[in-house]
Amino acid sequence: MGFKENAGDFAMKMIGPWIFICVSVAHFPKAFKNIISSGQYSKLFSPSEFLAVAFGLFWATVGPEIKEDFKPRVIPVLEGRVRDGKIVDEPVYEPVSGVIMEVGAGSGMWSDVIASFTAAGSAADGPASNLRKRKPDAAGGAVTKIYGVEPNEISAASLRKRVKDAGLDGIYEVVPVGIERVTDPTAWDGEIPEGSLDCIVCICCLCSIPDQEKNIKYLYKLLKPGGRWYIHEHVKATRGGILLRLYQAYVGFFHGMVMGGCQICRPTLKNILAAGPFSEVNVGQPADETAYEVVPWVVGMLKK
Numbered sequence: 001m002g003f004k005e006n007a008g009d010f011a012m013k014m015i016g017p018w019i020f021i022c023v024s025v026a027h028f029p030k031a032f033k034n035i036i037s038s039g040q041y042s043k044l045f046s047p048s049e050f051l052a053v054a055f056g057l058f059w060a061t062v063g064p065e066i067k068e069d070f071k072p073r074v075i076p077v078l079e080g081r082v083r084d085g086k087i088v089d090e091p092v093y094e095p096v097s098g099v100i101m102e103v104g105a106g107s108g109m110w111s112d113v114i115a116s117f118t119a120a121g122s123a124a125d126g127p128a129s130n131l132r133k134r135k136p137d138a139a140g141g142a143v144t145k146i147y148g149v150e151p152n153e154i155s156a157a158s159l160r161k162r163v164k165d166a167g168l169d170g171i172y173e174v175v176p177v178g179i180e181r182v183t184d185p186t187a188w189d190g191e192i193p194e195g196s197l198d199c200i201v202c203i204c205c206l207c208s209i210p211d212q213e214k215n216i217k218y219l220y221k222l223l224k225p226g227g228r229w230y231i232h233e234h235v236k237a238t239r240g241g242i243l244l245r246l247y248q249a250y251v252g253f254f255h256g257m258v259m260g261g262c263q264i265c266r267p268t269l270k271n272i273l274a275a276g277p278f279s280e281v282n283v284g285q286p287a288d289e290t291a292y293e294v295v296p297w298v299v300g301m302l303k304k
Contacts (some may be wrong), residue, residue, distance in 0.1 A: 002097035004248065006283075008143055010142075010290075010292055011291070013290065013292055013293060013294055014015075014247070014292075014294060016294065016295070017251045017255055017264070017294055017295060018027060018134075018251070020062075020255075020259065021103060021251075021254055021255060021258055021259070023058065023061075023062065024054065024058040024258045024259055025054075025258055027054045027055075027057040027058045027061070027074070028054050029056055030054075030057050031050060031053040031054035032044070032050075033048070034053060035053060036058070039148060039163055042215050043173065044258065049256065050101070051258060051260075052260065053125045054258070055258065055259060055260035056154070056241070056260075057089075058259075059106075059260070063109055064109075067109055069108070069215050069230065070203070070204070071113070072087075073087070073232060073286060073297075073299055074110070074113065074167060074203055074232050075113065076088075077149055077230050077231070077232055077261060077299050077301065078095060078096045078113070078114070078117065078201070078230055078299060079095050080092060080094055080095040080301070081092060081284065082284075082299055082300050082301070083273075083282060083297070084282065084283075084284035084300070085282075085283070085284025085285045085286050085287055085289075085299055085300065086286075086287040087158070087287070088280070092282065093228070093280065093282055093301050093303070094119050094228060095117065096114070096143060096146055096199050096201060096230060097117065097141040097142060097144075097198060098141060098143065098145075098148070098198030098199060099144060099145040099147075099196065099197055099198045099199075099201065100114070100143055100145070100146055100147065100197065100198060100199040100200065100201055100224065101146075101147045101148075101149060101182075101197050101199070101201065101204045101219075102114055102146060102147070102148045102203075103149050103179065103200060103201065103205050103206070103209070103219065104149065104150065104202070104204075104205025104206075104208070104209065105148030105150040105155075105159055105174070106150060106152075106155050106158075106159065106205075107155050107158035107159055107162065108148070108158065108159045108162035108163065108166075110201075110203050111146075111148065111159070111162055111166065111168070111172060112165065112166060113116055114146060114201060115143075115172065117142060117143040117164060117170055118142055118143045118144070118146075118171055119144075124201075129159050134186070135157040141200075142184045143171075144171075145171060145173070146168070146171060146172040146173065147173050147175050147182070147192055147197075148163075148173070148174050148175060149175045149177075149178075149179060149182060150174060150175070150176060151177055151178045153176065156174055156176040159174050160174050167225045173190065175190065175192070176188055176190060178210075179215045179218050179219060180214070180215060180218050181210065181221075182218075182222070192222060192237065194222055195221070195222070195223070195225070196219045196222065196224065197222045197223050197224060197227055198224060198227055198228070199228045199229070199230060199302045200222065200223060200227070200228075200230070202229070202230070202231045202232070202233060203231075203232045203233075204232065204234070205234065206231075206233050206266070206268045207234060207262045207263050207264065207266055207268070207276070208260055208261045208262045212266055212268065212271055213271050213274075216271045216272055216275050217275045217276075219275070220272075220275035220276045220304070221276075223304045224304070225304055226303065226304060227303070227304045228301050228302070228304075229272065229301065229302045229303075229304070230300075230301050231268075231269075231272070231283065231298060231299065231301070231302070232297065232298075232299050233268050233269070233297065233298055233299075234264060234265075234268075234295045234296060234297050234298075235266065235267065235268045235269055235296055235297070235298050236248070236265045236266055236267045236268075237265075237293065237296055238296070239291045239292075239293075239296070240291050240292045240293070244294070247294065248264060248294050248295075249265055249267055251264065251266045251294060252264040264268075264294075264295050268298070269283060269298045272302060276304070277304075278302045278304055279303050279304065280301075280303035281300075281301065281302050281303075282300045282301050282302070283298050283299065283302060284298065284299070284300060285297060285298055285299075285303070286299055
């Protein structure tokens with residue numbers, strides 16, 4: 001790229017997060033109307049509850065578009081076609097399979113993509129079937145069980161509906177509690193024992209979970225020896241120098257307030273690596289990212 005193109009790209013990287021923040025704030029009037037019409041007036045006097053309503057409306061608007069933007073990276077991660085952040089043609093690690101947990105499932109935005117790796121989904125025209133067409137011996141087993149962890153009651157209700165509409169009953173089970181309670185059979189109608197998961201999938205969720213370090217350690221314990229952890233997460237900036245890191249922290253202060261608690265400065269990969277030993281780490285920043293990303297990403301897989 002020439003100077004003008006580089007300068008324009010740099011400017012967009014700097015103002016991009018502010019555009020998201022402004023779009024989220026633009027949903028405040030609608031949130032006010034929704035609260036009034038629902039009669040839940042107490043939410044008007046609770047900043048956290050009001051912001052949660054506004055963010056829900058914002059995400060309903062932009063979520064589908066964000067999904068389409070991220071799919072070209074997320075699907076290769078789940079297929080095993082990412083090497084050090086770069087998408088490659090053939091699998092370099094095992095695709096998602098067996099008993100898996102989707103962390104922060106929300107209202108089910110990624111449920112159809114993950115479900116495409118089940119036996120039924122593999123038979124259809126989807127990511128898993130395409131993987132088997134290219135290289136059948138590398139595709140591994142199918143996903144046999146999906147636990148969708150979503151403690152938010154409203155999102156969990158929407159997730160159940162989406163699961164039912166998609167015909168995933170019996171395969172996809174909604175877990176309506178926080179990560180730290182999934183092993184407790186008294187907290188919900190089920191139990192996920194430690195060391196029982198073949199795979200964990202985290203797509204844009206670890207940025208907003210409470211007490212990230214503690215909950216990442218819980219997740220690590222849930223994986224079997226040899227279990228795989230697939231991630232597509234944004235992280236604290238490590239490139240671009242001190243000025244970029246300071247700018248990220250400044251943007252992050254406002255971002256966290258209006259974006260559903262999403263924290264853009266978390267050292268997520270560092271915390272995952274500190275959770276316990278991994279026999280394989282195939283994670284990197286996407287190859288097309290610049291050194292001045294205000295919201296940098298890491299993608300790939302870690303094997304316990």
